[in-house]
Amino acid sequence: MAAAKGRGKTSAKPSIPQVHWREVRPAPVVLVSGPEEFFASEAITGLRTMLRTEDPSLEVHELDASSYAPGELTTLVSPSLFMEPRLVIAERVQQTEDAFLKEALAYVEAPIEGTTLVLRHSSGVRGKKLLDAVRSMPDAIEISCQALKANELFDFTMAEFRSQRRRAEPQAVQALVAAFSSDLAELAAACRQLMSVSGEEEISTEIVERYYGGRVETTGFKIADSAIAGRFAEAMLLVRSGLDTGLNAVPIVAAFAMKLRLMAKVYGLAGSDAQLARTVGGAPWQIGQARRETRGWSEHELASAILLVAESDHMVKGGSRSPEFAVEKLVRCVALRDFSGA
Incomplete structure (x- = not known):
């Protein structure tokens, strides 16, 4: 009995791996936490692409935990006749209905093989019991999507170029950050647009001025x-x-x-x-x-x-x-x- 109590106490502690949004990988349950929607969207999209590459028969389902119909999760995670792999994405877990919370807590106790459950929780204490349960699982992962500070945008932009084996002049990066500092998704889109239109390995200040001069x-x-x-x-x-x-x-x-x-x-x-x-x-x-x-x-x-x-x-x-x-x-x-x- 004492050992059981000890295990229960330990399970409340966050113990699952913290994975960078660029390095998402499959797991039975993937907790995508934090307020930055761009990171969350990129991570979930990357996971979907990875799973579909592994098996093109992947079934993808999305549900809204804030307007949840009882039994919906149970239906979506249950294996089909032909046992196709499943990806179930639960959005707005921070506003979860009690019915979803109850069913999700039961599910994480015994995940179904071949099913990946993604829980998107942006902020707040609503659903904390579910988050604690996921963080105590032996094979779940968490992707923390925290908002960047202004002094972190330069490194983020450089990383966008490095992820595609490209370089950028520091002044070009500064110009991009200055032009798109209020929206991380727009900043990333600008980087990707420049890489698609430029045949040069290094993104120059001139090409930034050419395409985004009016904004800069x-x-x-x-x-x-x-x-x-x-x-x-x-x-x-x-x-x-x-x-x-x-x-x-x-x-x-x-x-x-x-x-x-x-x-x-x-x-x-x-x-x-x-x-x-x-x-x-x-x-x-x-x-x-x-x-x-x-x-x-x-x-x-x-x-x-x-x-x-x-x-x-x-x-x-x-x-x-x-x-x-x-x-x-x-x-x-x-x-x-x-x-x-x-």
Whole structure:
């Protein structure tokens, strides 16, 4: 009895392998957790392709756990007359009906050979008992689909190219990240489009400009680059063009914040770009760019600019009735390095 209690206690602990979404593999039960829908979609699509390649007779069924009809899961996972393999994908498990929860808990206790059950759970505590049960299984896997932070988008984009044995210029990647930072699926689609149209092994800045120049030229990073370099007229033209075509004020201010903070971190430091990258974080090319951008800036100007960015961030996130005015003020002050009225 004591041993049984011990096993029960241990089973609540997450113990199944955590698998990267690019490395999905078959398992009796696959838990796809986390809020990033792009990663989840890619993982499930990859699993479906893999299983169908193994056996073209694969039957694929989808169900919605939030509007579940009792008995549906039992019907879908049951072997057919000819024993074709089955893939059953349960969406919105975070909003599960009690009936699905009960049947899924019973199923994971005794999975059916030849059937793969995918459970998509994006967030929240609803269905936690089922998640704990899956995580205690000896042969299930979990694909954690967490949202990326802004400073992780560069590496994600590089990985998209590396996954197809391609390279990309750092400036080209930065341009893509700046243009598509608000939507991971769009960013990945842009990478894949460029690889399909370019016969070169390396994706260049020129080809990014050719296909996505209109999107790139009015991004927050493009505006910040111009303002920090002191190109006042160009920066104002870009920000007004961007705002007129629907560019949100928040990512513009975020771009200024990222660039100015990195400039402050490397200001006055000695050593190679690679050495500083290990110390302050970031890629060596980003460190090199930040060091070049600090030329002509004083410590006082950098500090004033960062304080103005903090103020602008508050203004564009509800602190002002005119976030556009706050952004234009930020661009003007940074480009002219005039913080007397800030």
